[in-house]
Amino acid sequence: xxxxxxxxxxxxxxxxxxxxxxxxxxxxxxxxxxxxxxxxxxxxxxxxxxxxxxxxxxxxxxxxxxxxxxxxxxxxxxxxxxxxxxxxxxxxxxxxxxxxxxxxxxxxxxxxxxxxxxxxxxxxxxxxxxxxxxxxxxxxxxxxxxxxxxxxxxxxxxxxxxxxxxxxxxxxxxxxxxxxxxxxxxxxxxxxxxxxxxxxxxxxxxxxxxxxxxx
Amino acid sequence: xxxxxxxxxxxxxxxxxxxxxxxxxxxxxxxxxxxxxxxxxxxxxxxxxxxxxxxxxxxxxxxxxxxxxxxxxxxxxxxxxxxxxxxxxxxxxxxxxxxxxxxxxxxxxxxxxxxxxxxxxxxxxxxxxxxxxxxxxxxxxxxxxxxxxxxxxxxxxxxxxxxxxxxxxxxxxxxxxxxxxxxxxxxxxxxxxxxxxxxxxxxxxxxxxxxxxxx
DNA sequence: GGCGACAATATTGTTGACAATCATGTGCGG
DNA sequence: CCGCACATGATTGTCAACAATATTGTCGCC
Numbered sequence: 256x257x258x259x260x261x262x263x264x265x266x267x268x269x270x271x272x273x274x275x276x277x278x279x280x281x282x283x284x285x286x287x288x289x290x291x292x293x294x295x296x297x298x299x300x301x302x303x304x305x306x307x308x309x310x311x312x313x314x315x316x317x318x319x320x321x322x323x324x325x326x327x328x329x330x331x332x333x334x335x336x337x338x339x340x341x342x343x344x345x346x347x348x349x350x351x352x353x354x355x356x357x358x359x360x361x362x363x364x365x366x367x368x369x370x371x372x373x374x375x376x377x378x379x380x381x382x383x384x385x386x387x388x389x390x391x392x393x394x395x396x397x398x399x400x401x402x403x404x405x406x407x408x409x410x411x412x413x414x415x416x417x418x419x420x421x422x423x424x425x426x427x428x429x430x431x432x433x434x435x436x437x438x439x440x441x442x443x444x445x446x447x448x449x450x451x452x453x454x455x456x457x458x459x460x461x462x463x464x465x466x467x468x469x470x
Numbered sequence: 471x472x473x474x475x476x477x478x479x480x481x482x483x484x485x486x487x488x489x490x491x492x493x494x495x496x497x498x499x500x501x502x503x504x505x506x507x508x509x510x511x512x513x514x515x516x517x518x519x520x521x522x523x524x525x526x527x528x529x530x531x532x533x534x535x536x537x538x539x540x541x542x543x544x545x546x547x548x549x550x551x552x553x554x555x556x557x558x559x560x561x562x563x564x565x566x567x568x569x570x571x572x573x574x575x576x577x578x579x580x581x582x583x584x585x586x587x588x589x590x591x592x593x594x595x596x597x598x599x600x601x602x603x604x605x606x607x608x609x610x611x612x613x614x615x616x617x618x619x620x621x622x623x624x625x626x627x628x629x630x631x632x633x634x635x636x637x638x639x640x641x642x643x644x645x646x647x648x649x650x651x652x653x654x655x656x657x658x659x660x661x662x663x664x665x666x667x668x669x670x671x672x673x674x675x676x677x678x679x680x681x682x683x684x685x
Numbered sequence: 686g687g688c689g690a691c692a693a694t695a696t697t698g699t700t701g702a703c704a705a706t707c708a709t710g711t712g713c714g715g
Numbered sequence: 716c717c718g719c720a721c722a723t724g725a726t727t728g729t730c731a732a733c734a735a736t737a738t739t740g741t742c743g744c745c
Binding site for chain 4: 686687688689690691692693694695696697698699700701702703704705706708709710711712713714715
Protein backbone atom coordinates (compact mmCIF):
# COMPACT_ATOMS: atom_id res chain seq x y z
CA UNK A 256 0.00 0.00 0.00
CA UNK A 257 1.86 3.02 -1.26
CA UNK A 258 -0.68 5.61 -0.25
CA UNK A 259 1.70 8.35 0.61
CA UNK A 260 3.48 8.23 -2.69
CA UNK A 261 0.31 8.23 -4.75
CA UNK A 262 -1.11 11.16 -2.82
CA UNK A 263 2.19 12.96 -3.13
CA UNK A 264 2.41 12.51 -6.89
CA UNK A 265 -1.23 13.48 -7.30
CA UNK A 266 -0.72 16.72 -5.41
CA UNK A 267 2.54 17.38 -7.20
CA UNK A 268 0.84 17.05 -10.56
CA UNK A 269 -1.96 19.35 -9.54
CA UNK A 270 0.54 21.97 -8.52
CA UNK A 271 2.64 21.61 -11.65
CA UNK A 272 -0.42 21.62 -13.89
CA UNK A 273 -1.47 24.87 -12.29
CA UNK A 274 -4.62 23.25 -10.99
CA UNK A 275 -3.46 24.50 -7.62
CA UNK A 276 -1.90 27.94 -7.77
CA UNK A 277 0.68 29.50 -5.44
CA UNK A 278 -0.87 30.58 -2.19
CA UNK A 279 -3.72 28.09 -2.35
CA UNK A 280 -4.36 26.47 0.99
CA UNK A 281 -4.10 22.72 1.39
CA UNK A 282 -6.19 21.64 4.39
CA UNK A 283 -5.45 18.10 5.37
CA UNK A 284 -9.00 16.92 6.09
CA UNK A 285 -10.47 18.43 2.96
CA UNK A 286 -7.81 16.87 0.75
CA UNK A 287 -8.26 13.57 2.52
CA UNK A 288 -11.91 13.17 1.67
CA UNK A 289 -11.41 14.73 -1.75
CA UNK A 290 -8.81 12.09 -2.57
CA UNK A 291 -10.69 9.34 -0.81
CA UNK A 292 -7.94 8.66 1.69
CA UNK A 293 -7.05 9.45 5.27
CA UNK A 294 -5.68 12.56 6.83
CA UNK A 295 -2.58 10.64 7.77
CA UNK A 296 -1.65 9.88 4.18
CA UNK A 297 -2.22 13.47 3.15
CA UNK A 298 -0.09 14.67 6.02
CA UNK A 299 2.82 12.46 5.02
CA UNK A 300 2.55 13.59 1.42
CA UNK A 301 2.55 17.23 2.44
CA UNK A 302 5.69 16.70 4.50
CA UNK A 303 7.41 15.25 1.47
CA UNK A 304 6.25 18.11 -0.74
CA UNK A 305 7.51 20.55 1.87
CA UNK A 306 10.97 19.02 1.64
CA UNK A 307 10.80 19.50 -2.12
CA UNK A 308 9.89 23.13 -1.60
CA UNK A 309 6.68 22.75 -3.53
CA UNK A 310 4.60 23.81 -0.54
CA UNK A 311 5.22 26.05 2.43
CA UNK A 312 4.10 25.32 5.96
CA UNK A 313 3.48 27.85 8.70
CA UNK A 314 3.24 26.12 12.07
CA UNK A 315 -0.27 25.46 13.35
CA UNK A 316 -1.66 27.55 10.54
CA UNK A 317 -1.52 25.39 7.47
CA UNK A 318 0.15 24.51 4.22
CA UNK A 319 -0.02 26.54 1.04
CA UNK A 320 1.34 26.01 -2.45
CA UNK A 321 4.79 27.60 -2.55
CA UNK A 322 4.77 31.17 -3.70
CA UNK A 323 7.02 32.36 -6.49
CA UNK A 324 9.61 34.93 -5.61
CA UNK A 325 11.37 36.79 -8.37
CA UNK A 326 14.81 36.93 -6.80
CA UNK A 327 14.67 33.29 -5.86
CA UNK A 328 13.65 32.35 -9.38
CA UNK A 329 16.66 34.18 -10.72
CA UNK A 330 18.83 32.13 -8.39
CA UNK A 331 17.10 28.95 -9.49
CA UNK A 332 17.87 29.76 -13.10
CA UNK A 333 21.53 30.26 -12.25
CA UNK A 334 21.67 26.70 -10.99
CA UNK A 335 19.38 25.29 -13.63
CA UNK A 336 21.63 26.66 -16.35
CA UNK A 337 24.54 24.67 -14.96
CA UNK A 338 22.59 21.46 -14.49
CA UNK A 339 20.94 21.54 -17.90
CA UNK A 340 24.32 22.27 -19.44
CA UNK A 341 25.90 19.34 -17.65
CA UNK A 342 23.12 17.02 -18.74
CA UNK A 343 23.57 18.06 -22.35
CA UNK A 344 27.33 17.58 -22.15
CA UNK A 345 27.04 14.11 -20.66
CA UNK A 346 24.35 13.08 -23.11
CA UNK A 347 26.56 14.15 -25.99
CA UNK A 348 29.46 12.17 -24.60
CA UNK A 349 27.57 8.99 -23.99
CA UNK A 350 25.39 8.82 -27.08
CA UNK A 351 25.65 7.91 -30.73
CA UNK A 352 23.95 9.86 -33.53
CA UNK A 353 21.31 7.15 -33.86
CA UNK A 354 20.10 7.87 -30.34
CA UNK A 355 18.86 11.25 -31.49
CA UNK A 356 16.92 10.15 -34.55
CA UNK A 357 13.46 10.57 -33.04
CA UNK A 358 14.22 13.89 -31.43
CA UNK A 359 15.85 15.15 -34.61
CA UNK A 360 12.76 14.26 -36.57
CA UNK A 361 10.47 15.90 -34.05
CA UNK A 362 12.40 19.17 -34.19
CA UNK A 363 13.07 19.06 -37.94
CA UNK A 364 11.86 21.97 -40.06
CA UNK A 365 8.50 21.09 -41.48
CA UNK A 366 7.82 18.93 -38.47
CA UNK A 367 5.05 21.19 -37.28
CA UNK A 368 6.88 22.97 -34.50
CA UNK A 369 7.29 26.14 -36.55
CA UNK A 370 3.55 26.27 -37.00
CA UNK A 371 3.04 25.62 -33.30
CA UNK A 372 5.43 28.44 -32.45
CA UNK A 373 3.69 30.84 -34.83
CA UNK A 374 0.23 29.80 -33.75
CA UNK A 375 1.03 30.04 -30.08
CA UNK A 376 0.23 26.39 -29.49
CA UNK A 377 2.07 26.11 -26.21
CA UNK A 378 1.04 22.56 -25.37
CA UNK A 379 2.47 21.08 -28.55
CA UNK A 380 5.65 23.02 -27.98
CA UNK A 381 5.95 22.03 -24.36
CA UNK A 382 5.47 18.39 -25.29
CA UNK A 383 8.38 18.64 -27.71
CA UNK A 384 10.65 20.18 -25.11
CA UNK A 385 9.62 17.50 -22.65
CA UNK A 386 10.74 14.95 -25.19
CA UNK A 387 14.07 16.73 -25.40
CA UNK A 388 14.36 16.65 -21.62
CA UNK A 389 13.49 12.99 -21.33
CA UNK A 390 15.91 11.98 -24.04
CA UNK A 391 18.78 13.98 -22.62
CA UNK A 392 18.27 12.70 -19.10
CA UNK A 393 18.05 9.13 -20.27
CA UNK A 394 21.22 9.38 -22.33
CA UNK A 395 23.12 11.36 -19.72
CA UNK A 396 22.49 8.35 -17.50
CA UNK A 397 23.20 9.91 -14.14
CA UNK A 398 20.58 9.26 -11.54
CA UNK A 399 21.80 11.90 -9.14
CA UNK A 400 21.77 14.61 -11.77
CA UNK A 401 18.34 13.44 -12.88
CA UNK A 402 16.90 13.73 -9.38
CA UNK A 403 18.46 17.12 -8.99
CA UNK A 404 17.10 18.37 -12.28
CA UNK A 405 13.61 17.16 -11.50
CA UNK A 406 13.69 18.94 -8.16
CA UNK A 407 14.92 22.24 -9.53
CA UNK A 408 12.67 22.14 -12.56
CA UNK A 409 9.65 21.52 -10.35
CA UNK A 410 10.35 24.68 -8.42
CA UNK A 411 10.47 26.77 -11.58
CA UNK A 412 7.92 24.82 -13.54
CA UNK A 413 5.09 27.32 -13.40
CA UNK A 414 7.32 29.88 -15.04
CA UNK A 415 8.07 27.80 -18.09
CA UNK A 416 4.64 28.26 -19.55
CA UNK A 417 4.57 31.94 -18.88
CA UNK A 418 8.00 32.56 -20.36
CA UNK A 419 6.91 30.77 -23.52
CA UNK A 420 4.01 33.19 -23.74
CA UNK A 421 6.26 36.22 -24.00
CA UNK A 422 6.44 37.60 -27.53
CA UNK A 423 8.69 35.61 -29.81
CA UNK A 424 9.96 33.23 -27.14
CA UNK A 425 8.73 30.09 -28.81
CA UNK A 426 10.49 30.91 -32.07
CA UNK A 427 13.62 31.87 -30.15
CA UNK A 428 13.53 28.72 -28.07
CA UNK A 429 12.89 26.54 -31.10
CA UNK A 430 15.91 27.91 -32.92
CA UNK A 431 18.08 27.43 -29.84
CA UNK A 432 16.93 23.88 -29.30
CA UNK A 433 17.67 23.03 -32.92
CA UNK A 434 21.24 24.19 -32.42
CA UNK A 435 21.54 22.19 -29.22
CA UNK A 436 20.24 19.07 -30.90
CA UNK A 437 22.63 19.55 -33.81
CA UNK A 438 25.52 19.60 -31.37
CA UNK A 439 24.19 16.56 -29.56
CA UNK A 440 23.92 14.59 -32.79
CA UNK A 441 27.47 15.54 -33.65
CA UNK A 442 28.59 14.36 -30.24
CA UNK A 443 29.94 17.84 -29.61
CA UNK A 444 29.82 17.81 -25.82
CA UNK A 445 31.30 21.26 -25.29
CA UNK A 446 29.06 22.78 -27.92
CA UNK A 447 25.93 21.14 -26.57
CA UNK A 448 26.69 22.35 -23.06
CA UNK A 449 27.36 25.92 -24.14
CA UNK A 450 24.35 26.06 -26.43
CA UNK A 451 22.02 24.69 -23.80
CA UNK A 452 23.40 27.12 -21.27
CA UNK A 453 22.79 29.92 -23.74
CA UNK A 454 19.23 28.71 -24.13
CA UNK A 455 18.75 28.94 -20.36
CA UNK A 456 20.34 32.39 -20.32
CA UNK A 457 17.89 33.77 -22.84
CA UNK A 458 15.05 32.34 -20.78
CA UNK A 459 16.49 34.03 -17.72
CA UNK A 460 16.65 37.34 -19.54
CA UNK A 461 12.97 37.08 -20.31
CA UNK A 462 12.34 36.48 -16.65
CA UNK A 463 13.98 39.82 -15.91
CA UNK A 464 12.44 41.71 -18.79
CA UNK A 465 8.88 40.54 -18.31
CA UNK A 466 9.22 40.43 -14.57
CA UNK A 467 5.95 42.20 -13.80
CA UNK A 468 3.97 39.92 -16.04
CA UNK A 469 5.70 36.71 -14.97
CA UNK A 470 5.85 36.80 -11.21
CA UNK B 471 8.19 23.35 20.51
CA UNK B 472 10.52 22.56 17.65
CA UNK B 473 11.17 18.95 18.54
CA UNK B 474 11.37 17.61 15.05
CA UNK B 475 13.97 20.10 13.94
CA UNK B 476 16.20 19.58 16.95
CA UNK B 477 16.06 15.82 16.58
CA UNK B 478 16.73 16.15 12.87
CA UNK B 479 19.77 18.36 13.34
CA UNK B 480 21.07 16.13 16.11
CA UNK B 481 20.87 13.04 13.91
CA UNK B 482 22.30 14.93 10.96
CA UNK B 483 25.31 15.96 13.01
CA UNK B 484 25.87 12.45 14.25
CA UNK B 485 25.86 11.18 10.71
CA UNK B 486 28.16 13.90 9.40
CA UNK B 487 30.53 13.51 12.33
CA UNK B 488 30.78 9.84 11.54
CA UNK B 489 29.32 8.96 14.90
CA UNK B 490 26.79 6.97 12.92
CA UNK B 491 28.31 5.19 9.95
CA UNK B 492 26.66 4.13 6.67
CA UNK B 493 24.52 1.05 7.16
CA UNK B 494 23.87 1.68 10.84
CA UNK B 495 20.29 1.04 11.76
CA UNK B 496 18.16 3.79 13.22
CA UNK B 497 15.30 2.22 15.20
CA UNK B 498 12.67 4.75 16.10
CA UNK B 499 11.95 3.62 19.65
CA UNK B 500 15.59 3.29 20.61
CA UNK B 501 16.45 6.73 19.29
CA UNK B 502 13.41 8.17 21.02
CA UNK B 503 14.45 7.13 24.50
CA UNK B 504 18.11 7.81 23.74
CA UNK B 505 17.28 11.39 22.80
CA UNK B 506 14.69 11.76 25.51
CA UNK B 507 11.83 12.38 23.16
CA UNK B 508 8.94 10.57 21.57
CA UNK B 509 8.81 8.14 18.72
CA UNK B 510 6.71 10.61 16.80
CA UNK B 511 9.40 13.28 16.79
CA UNK B 512 12.04 10.77 15.72
CA UNK B 513 9.83 9.54 12.96
CA UNK B 514 9.27 13.03 11.59
CA UNK B 515 12.98 13.72 11.72
CA UNK B 516 13.78 10.51 9.87
CA UNK B 517 11.32 11.40 7.14
CA UNK B 518 13.07 14.72 6.69
CA UNK B 519 16.48 13.07 6.61
CA UNK B 520 15.18 10.60 4.07
CA UNK B 521 14.20 13.45 1.78
CA UNK B 522 17.72 14.79 2.14
CA UNK B 523 19.10 11.40 1.17
CA UNK B 524 21.04 11.10 4.39
CA UNK B 525 19.19 7.94 5.38
CA UNK B 526 17.56 5.13 3.43
CA UNK B 527 14.27 3.51 4.33
CA UNK B 528 13.16 0.05 3.39
CA UNK B 529 9.43 -0.39 3.98
CA UNK B 530 8.49 -2.13 7.20
CA UNK B 531 12.11 -3.03 7.76
CA UNK B 532 13.77 0.09 9.04
CA UNK B 533 15.94 3.09 8.37
CA UNK B 534 19.70 2.98 7.93
CA UNK B 535 22.32 5.65 7.40
CA UNK B 536 22.70 6.13 3.65
CA UNK B 537 25.36 3.95 2.14
CA UNK B 538 28.06 5.42 -0.07
CA UNK B 539 28.12 4.28 -3.64
CA UNK B 540 31.15 5.01 -5.76
CA UNK B 541 29.34 5.76 -9.01
CA UNK B 542 26.86 7.98 -7.26
CA UNK B 543 29.66 9.87 -5.54
CA UNK B 544 31.26 10.53 -8.90
CA UNK B 545 27.97 11.95 -10.08
CA UNK B 546 27.69 14.06 -6.96
CA UNK B 547 31.12 15.51 -7.62
CA UNK B 548 30.08 16.43 -11.15
CA UNK B 549 27.31 18.58 -9.72
CA UNK B 550 29.31 19.81 -6.77
CA UNK B 551 32.01 21.10 -9.09
CA UNK B 552 29.47 23.30 -10.85
CA UNK B 553 27.85 24.59 -7.69
CA UNK B 554 31.10 25.37 -5.91
CA UNK B 555 32.31 27.12 -9.04
CA UNK B 556 29.16 29.20 -9.23
CA UNK B 557 29.43 30.18 -5.59
CA UNK B 558 33.02 31.31 -6.10
CA UNK B 559 32.10 33.31 -9.18
CA UNK B 560 29.21 35.07 -7.46
CA UNK B 561 31.26 35.76 -4.36
CA UNK B 562 33.98 37.35 -6.47
CA UNK B 563 31.44 39.52 -8.26
CA UNK B 564 29.69 40.77 -5.16
CA UNK B 565 32.64 41.34 -2.84
CA UNK B 566 35.37 43.85 -2.25
CA UNK B 567 38.97 42.92 -1.39
CA UNK B 568 38.36 43.91 2.23
CA UNK B 569 35.77 41.15 2.58
CA UNK B 570 38.52 38.58 2.21
CA UNK B 571 40.97 39.94 4.76
CA UNK B 572 40.32 37.33 7.42
CA UNK B 573 40.36 34.42 5.03
CA UNK B 574 43.50 35.72 3.35
CA UNK B 575 45.23 35.89 6.69
CA UNK B 576 44.09 32.41 7.66
CA UNK B 577 45.47 30.91 4.45
CA UNK B 578 48.62 33.06 4.31
CA UNK B 579 51.96 31.32 4.23
CA UNK B 580 53.26 31.12 7.73
CA UNK B 581 49.70 31.01 9.05
CA UNK B 582 50.14 27.48 10.25
CA UNK B 583 48.26 25.65 7.52
CA UNK B 584 51.46 24.42 5.89
CA UNK B 585 52.43 22.83 9.15
CA UNK B 586 48.97 21.31 9.51
CA UNK B 587 49.21 19.90 5.99
CA UNK B 588 52.64 18.44 6.66
CA UNK B 589 51.70 17.11 10.05
CA UNK B 590 48.46 15.58 8.85
CA UNK B 591 46.36 17.66 11.21
CA UNK B 592 43.10 17.17 9.39
CA UNK B 593 40.86 18.96 11.85
CA UNK B 594 42.77 22.21 11.63
CA UNK B 595 42.75 21.97 7.86
CA UNK B 596 39.05 21.14 7.69
CA UNK B 597 38.24 24.09 9.92
CA UNK B 598 40.09 26.38 7.51
CA UNK B 599 38.20 25.04 4.52
CA UNK B 600 34.96 25.44 6.40
CA UNK B 601 35.85 29.05 6.89
CA UNK B 602 36.40 29.36 3.17
CA UNK B 603 33.01 27.78 2.54
CA UNK B 604 31.18 29.99 4.99
CA UNK B 605 32.76 33.13 3.65
CA UNK B 606 32.03 32.30 0.03
CA UNK B 607 28.43 31.35 0.72
CA UNK B 608 27.85 34.50 2.72
CA UNK B 609 29.32 36.73 0.04
CA UNK B 610 27.67 34.89 -2.84
CA UNK B 611 24.43 35.83 -1.10
CA UNK B 612 22.11 33.39 -2.84
CA UNK B 613 19.90 31.46 -0.51
CA UNK B 614 18.84 28.91 -3.07
CA UNK B 615 22.40 28.08 -4.04
CA UNK B 616 23.32 27.91 -0.38
CA UNK B 617 20.58 25.38 0.38
CA UNK B 618 21.58 23.36 -2.64
CA UNK B 619 25.24 23.35 -1.66
CA UNK B 620 24.48 22.26 1.87
CA UNK B 621 22.37 19.39 0.61
CA UNK B 622 24.92 18.13 -1.88
CA UNK B 623 27.85 18.60 0.48
CA UNK B 624 26.05 16.62 3.16
CA UNK B 625 25.73 13.66 0.87
CA UNK B 626 29.43 13.64 0.12
CA UNK B 627 30.62 14.83 3.49
CA UNK B 628 32.04 11.58 4.76
CA UNK B 629 34.34 11.47 1.79
CA UNK B 630 35.94 14.83 2.44
CA UNK B 631 37.91 13.59 5.40
CA UNK B 632 39.04 10.48 3.65
CA UNK B 633 40.13 12.29 0.52
CA UNK B 634 42.22 14.63 2.65
CA UNK B 635 43.94 11.58 4.08
CA UNK B 636 45.26 10.46 0.72
CA UNK B 637 48.97 11.17 0.29
CA UNK B 638 49.73 14.78 -0.50
CA UNK B 639 46.12 15.88 -0.79
CA UNK B 640 46.30 18.46 1.95
CA UNK B 641 49.29 20.19 0.36
CA UNK B 642 47.63 20.01 -3.02
CA UNK B 643 44.35 21.36 -1.70
CA UNK B 644 46.08 24.12 0.21
CA UNK B 645 47.89 25.35 -2.89
CA UNK B 646 44.67 25.26 -4.89
CA UNK B 647 42.72 27.16 -2.26
CA UNK B 648 45.40 29.84 -2.13
CA UNK B 649 45.00 30.37 -5.85
CA UNK B 650 41.23 30.51 -5.52
CA UNK B 651 41.44 33.06 -2.74
CA UNK B 652 43.88 35.16 -4.74
CA UNK B 653 41.36 35.29 -7.56
CA UNK B 654 38.55 36.12 -5.16
CA UNK B 655 40.53 39.00 -3.66
CA UNK B 656 41.23 40.33 -7.13
CA UNK B 657 37.53 40.15 -7.92
CA UNK B 658 38.39 37.84 -10.79
CA UNK B 659 35.08 36.00 -11.08
CA UNK B 660 36.00 33.85 -14.05
CA UNK B 661 39.33 32.91 -12.52
CA UNK B 662 37.81 32.07 -9.16
CA UNK B 663 35.18 29.87 -10.76
CA UNK B 664 37.69 27.99 -12.91
CA UNK B 665 40.18 27.57 -10.10
CA UNK B 666 37.57 26.29 -7.69
CA UNK B 667 36.30 23.90 -10.33
CA UNK B 668 39.84 22.69 -10.84
CA UNK B 669 40.10 22.12 -7.12
CA UNK B 670 36.98 19.97 -7.20
CA UNK B 671 38.31 18.08 -10.21
CA UNK B 672 41.51 17.10 -8.46
CA UNK B 673 39.44 15.90 -5.51
CA UNK B 674 37.34 13.86 -7.91
CA UNK B 675 40.44 12.31 -9.41
CA UNK B 676 41.52 11.14 -5.98
CA UNK B 677 38.12 9.59 -5.54
CA UNK B 678 38.80 7.50 -8.61
CA UNK B 679 42.39 6.74 -7.84
CA UNK B 680 41.92 5.70 -4.24
CA UNK B 681 38.55 4.19 -4.90
CA UNK B 682 39.14 1.00 -2.96
CA UNK B 683 40.33 2.84 0.10
CA UNK B 684 37.68 5.55 -0.01
CA UNK B 685 34.42 3.77 -0.61
C1' DG C 686 -18.13 53.73 11.68
C1' DG C 687 -13.60 51.96 13.19
C1' DC C 688 -10.94 49.41 16.48
C1' DG C 689 -9.60 46.28 20.05
C1' DA C 690 -10.70 42.42 23.15
C1' DC C 691 -12.56 38.14 23.22
C1' DA C 692 -15.04 34.05 22.07
C1' DA C 693 -15.93 30.56 18.46
C1' DT C 694 -14.25 27.83 14.90
C1' DA C 695 -11.19 25.54 12.00
C1' DT C 696 -6.83 23.54 11.39
C1' DT C 697 -2.74 21.48 12.63
C1' DG C 698 0.25 18.92 16.18
C1' DT C 699 0.68 15.00 19.26
C1' DT C 700 -0.22 10.89 21.67
C1' DG C 701 -0.98 6.06 22.57
C1' DA C 702 -2.81 1.90 20.99
C1' DC C 703 -3.25 -1.37 17.41
C1' DA C 704 -2.33 -3.62 12.85
C1' DA C 705 0.86 -5.03 9.25
C1' DT C 706 5.10 -6.50 7.86
C1' DC C 707 9.74 -8.06 7.88
C1' DA C 708 13.88 -10.32 10.24
C1' DT C 709 15.35 -13.85 13.23
C1' DG C 710 15.60 -18.13 15.44
C1' DT C 711 13.93 -22.96 16.03
C1' DG C 712 12.73 -27.49 14.98
C1' DC C 713 11.66 -30.90 11.70
C1' DG C 714 12.71 -33.63 7.65
C1' DG C 715 15.89 -34.99 4.34
C1' DC D 716 24.89 -31.50 8.58
C1' DC D 717 21.98 -28.63 5.54
C1' DG D 718 17.79 -26.51 4.09
C1' DC D 719 13.07 -25.28 4.53
C1' DA D 720 8.60 -24.30 6.92
C1' DC D 721 7.01 -21.97 10.62
C1' DA D 722 6.54 -19.57 14.89
C1' DT D 723 8.27 -15.71 17.39
C1' DG D 724 9.82 -11.18 18.19
C1' DA D 725 11.06 -6.71 16.76
C1' DT D 726 10.05 -2.83 14.03
C1' DT D 727 7.53 0.04 11.25
C1' DG D 728 2.88 1.69 9.40
C1' DT D 729 -1.74 3.32 10.41
C1' DC D 730 -5.52 5.04 12.86
C1' DA D 731 -8.77 7.71 15.71
C1' DA D 732 -9.16 10.63 19.54
C1' DC D 733 -7.35 14.53 21.96
C1' DA D 734 -4.55 18.84 22.73
C1' DA D 735 -2.54 23.11 21.10
C1' DT D 736 -2.60 26.85 18.18
C1' DA D 737 -3.87 30.22 14.67
C1' DT D 738 -7.63 32.29 12.19
C1' DT D 739 -12.01 34.17 11.85
C1' DG D 740 -16.12 36.32 13.42
C1' DT D 741 -18.55 39.07 16.90
C1' DC D 742 -19.53 42.20 20.31
C1' DG D 743 -18.91 46.29 22.88
C1' DC D 744 -16.61 50.58 23.32
C1' DC D 745 -14.73 54.84 21.76
